[in-house]
Amino acid sequence: MELIKKLEKRVSVRNYTDxxxxxxxIELMLEAVQLAPSGKNRQNWHFxxxxxxxxxxxxxxxxxxxxxxxxxxxxxxxxxxxxxxxxEYALVxxxxxxxxxxxASEYRPTAMKEMLEAGLEEEAIQLERTAPGIQNxxxxxxxxxxxxxxxxxGTCWMTSPNYAAKEIQETLPLDLSGFQLVAMTPLGVxxxxxxxxxRKNIEEISSWI
Ligand SMILES: Cc1cc2nc3c(=O)[nH]c(=O)nc-3n(C[C@H](O)[C@H](O)[C@H](O)COP(=O)(O)O)c2cc1C
Numbered sequence: 411m412e413l414i415k416k417l418e419k420r421v422s423v424r425n426y427t428d429x430x431x432x433x434x435x436i437e438l439m440l441e442a443v444q445l446a447p448s449g450k451n452r453q454n455w456h457f458x459x460x461x462x463x464x465x466x467x468x469x470x471x472x473x474x475x476x477x478x479x480x481x482x483x484x485x486x487x488x489x490x491x492x493x494x495x496x497x498e499y500a501l502v503x504x505x506x507x508x509x510x511x512x513x514a515s516e517y518r519p520t521a522m523k524e525m526l527e528a529g530l531e532e533e534a535i536q537l538e539r540t541a542p543g544i545q546n547x548x549x550x551x552x553x554x555x556x557x558x559x560x561x562x563x564g565t566c567w568m569t570s571p572n573y574a575a576k577e578i579q580e581t582l583p584l585d586l587s588g589f590q591l592v593a594m595t596p597l598g599v600x601x602x603x604x605x606x607x608x609r610k611n612i613e614e615i616s617s618w619i
Contacts, residue, residue, distance in 0.1 A: 423564025425601035442557030506596030517543025564600035
């Protein structure tokens with residue numbers, strides 16, 4: 411199956427060369443995003459392509475600062491050190507020439523508003539427990555990463571810098587009110603690629619009735 415071969419091309423890339431990413435290629439990745447499914451076809455996403463090195467460095471700086479602020483709240487020195495070390499996992503994006511930020515705006519599932527107005531509790535309705543608006547963004551993000559891989563670029567879907575999501579958003583010279591940062595990825599020509607992490611077997615991830 412052709413598609414499986416293409417899916418195998420996508421791995422999380424954490425090392426990049428300095429080679430530039432063509433604007434036309436990024437546009438193709440955004441076309442792939444346009445094709446993603448979303449509840450009520452709401453397409454409640456917005457992708458920010460950051461090519462400006464200074465902005466990438468500012469994003470790095472706010473993540474480092476927030477990491478320190480949070481680390482200071484951890485009393486146990488071992489746990490504190492462990493948390494501080496995780497910063498490298500949150501800064502993978504800076505190794506690539508481009509950083510892509512994926513934002514989502516609020517999405518309310520069908521009839522949610524009406525049911526809330528009827529006095530039902532969110533907990534009883536259950537529709538938002540599975541974060542459908544974020545699921546939409548997940549589909550869009552995967553389309554982006556797959557298109558990038560098909561074009562020979564590397565990505566690494568990242569959420570660990572999200573503890574600084576608000577601060578990152580504030581550094582951008584854009585008005586993104588109504589949106590929240592949900593994920594980000596470096597984008598560039600892969601350098602050394604690590605081994606694909608082992609997958610669970612099919613019996614473990616599925617049941618047949
Ligand atoms: C929602 C999500 C969040 C992730 N966050 C990070 C991250 O913050 N930093 C990172 O280096 N990798 C991150 N990853 C990449 C995963 O570690 C990776 O997808 C997983 O180990 C499987 O490897 P593969 O992508 O190479 O197949 C994330 C992946 C997903 C889907």
